[in-house]
Amino acid sequence: MQRIVVALCLSAAAALVPNSAAARSAASNAKAPLKVGLRRPKREYGSMAGKEELCTTLSQHWLHASRFAATLERVAPTAPIFSDVCSETGVTLSRFMIETALANPELSELESIFSSIETASKTISNLVRRSSLTGLTGYLDSGNINIQGEEQKKLDVITNDVLKNALRYTGRMGVLASEEEDAPVEVDDDIEEKYQKEVLVEKTRGKYVAVFDPLDGSSNVDAGIPTGTIFGIFEDKQDECDLTADDLDTCLETTLQPGNSLVASGYVLYSSATHLFMTLGAGTYGFTYDEHIGEFVLTHPCVEIPKRGKIYSCNEANRPYWDKPLQDYFEGLSTGTGESKTQYTSRYIGSMVGDVHRTLLYGGVFGYPADAKNKNGKLRLLYEAAPMAFLVEQAGGAATTGRGRIMDIEPTNVHQRVPCMLGSVDDVNELLGHYSKTSPAEDIYQP
Numbered sequence: 194m195q196r197i198v199v200a201l202c203l204s205a206a207a208a209l210v211p212n213s214a215a216a217r218s219a220a221s222n223a224k225a226p227l228k229v230g231l232r233r234p235k236r237e238y239g240s241m242a243g244k245e246e247l248c249t250t251l252s253q254h255w256l257h258a259s260r261f262a263a264t265l266e267r268v269a270p271t272a273p274i275f276s277d278v279c280s281e282t283g284v285t286l287s288r289f290m291i292e293t294a295l296a297n298p299e300l301s302e303l304e305s306i307f308s309s310i311e312t313a314s315k316t317i318s319n320l321v322r323r324s325s326l327t328g329l330t331g332y333l334d335s336g337n338i339n340i341q342g343e344e345q346k347k348l349d350v351i352t353n354d355v356l357k358n359a360l361r362y363t364g365r366m367g368v369l370a371s372e373e374e375d376a377p378v379e380v381d382d383d384i385e386e387k388y389q390k391e392v393l394v395e396k397t398r399g400k401y402v403a404v405f406d407p408l409d410g411s412s413n414v415d416a417g418i419p420t421g422t423i424f425g426i427f428e429d430k431q432d433e434c435d436l437t438a439d440d441l442d443t444c445l446e447t448t449l450q451p452g453n454s455l456v457a458s459g460y461v462l463y464s465s466a467t468h469l470f471m472t473l474g475a476g477t478y479g480f481t482y483d484e485h486i487g488e489f490v491l492t493h494p495c496v497e498i499p500k501r502g503k504i505y506s507c508n509e510a511n512r513p514y515w516d517k518p519l520q521d522y523f524e525g526l527s528t529g530t531g532e533s534k535t536q537y538t539s540r541y542i543g544s545m546v547g548d549v550h551r552t553l554l555y556g557g558v559f560g561y562p563a564d565a566k567n568k569n570g571k572l573r574l575l576y577e578a579a580p581m582a583f584l585v586e587q588a589g590g591a592a593t594t595g596r597g598r599i600m601d602i603e604p605t606n607v608h609q610r611v612p613c614m615l616g617s618v619d620d621v622n623e624l625l626g627h628y629s630k631t632s633p634a635e636d637i638y639q640p
């Protein structure tokens with residue numbers, strides 16, 4: 194047991210080596226690779242043996258190459274061997290982030306942001322679980338309609354506040370955009386003074402900008418069906434923007450970044466257990482909330498989505514309104530006449546976080562494509578499709594509109610929708626194969 198726990202800890206430690214900055218630098222050559230290193234887990238460690246091999250089979254080979262290169266560059270061993278801590282608690286999310294920040298000081302602000310997301314998630318998990326007892330089911334009495342034209346549930350509004358407040362009281366967030374807000378949320382002027390004096394000294398507004406969907410799938414919540422929080426964190430590219438003045442557009446622009454600029458993303462699934470899956474750009478890591486100790490514990494180090502699955506997941510009621518390539522693709526999956534010659538099974542929760550979570554673990558394909566009624570699909574690019582695409586890609590999967598990578602789309606609008614199909618690489622490639630047989634001009638989705 195002891196050996197397994199230590200191995201787990203080491204595996205987590207190894208996870209801290211590369212990070213989004215390294216990944217992004219490889220992608221954009223914008224920054225030098227990080228010189229950090231933690232010892233690799235040795236093969237002989239219990240059931241965790243081979244975890245690194247698992248990681249290296251991911252499609253982002255360059256990323257893992259940079260991990261090992263970085264490890265070799267290290268002179269003094271700095272591997273945190275958490276034997277004391279881990280023998281009792283496993284690697285907690287807080288510990289994971291502390292070590293990440295220690296190894297990568299330029300990411301240190303992420304630590305407090307993740308801490309806030311973690312706290313908000315625990316609160317939301319509790320609110321969702323107890324909603325039938327506390328009268329938090331149903332719609333707002335005021336009959337509020339959000340910016341999407343959807344009626345707002347009580348939990349939509351409360352969870353929005355919980356997350357917004359948790360993030361803004363880091364004193365580090367510049368602009369927040371969420372599904373329930375029709376404008377970025379202004380961070381109080383005096384927060385920096387009250388909570389983050391060092392930010393005052395720097396005289397910056399904050400390094401990051403967060404986008405989130407506080408309670409995705411909320412139409413399901415009263416029926417006890419899984420829901421989730423989705424978040425994406427970008428670097429804030431605007432030095433100045435004043436939300437109180439006529440400068441709103443400038444502020445909005447800072448959230449309009451493509452998925453490939455994400456520094457971190459993740460989701461929290463509120464289901465039979467509360468899971469927090471996240472990426473910092475170097476693999477996807479899954480934590481499970483242990484209510485007994487009040488911590489998220491690393492349970493899924495280095496998530497790897499199967500290359501091909503046997504499950505498809507989408508709202509099939511829209512099938513008659515889909516593009517022909519999509520119809521052909523699903524016909525192949527459901528009849529076993531597709532590339533894999535396997536008849537797939539259908540699973541659709543109708544709650545993106547739950548459907549993505551299953552797809553990450555079991556493989557297959559999930560999506561909300563364009564249809565004749567929803568020509569851009571239904572999912573929001575900025576705070577649903579892009580953060581999930583980042584996570585899925587980091588687990589070795591793929592995410593596409595049918596024509597192009599979700600991560601490459603430049604948003605023009607905070608609440609913009611986009612067709613999104615994501616999951617196992619072979620499943621997504623099969624879909625792309627169908628689209629390649631027709632002209633983009635014939636597509637329902639015309640970006």
Ligand code: FDP
Pocket residue numbers: 408409410411412413508543544545546561571572573577
């Ligand atoms: P919801 O409206 O309940 O918030 O993005 C919104 C979303 O849920 C996704 O979570 C889900 O995948 C999709 O809508 C479900 O839409 P349909 O009901 O049209 O299938």
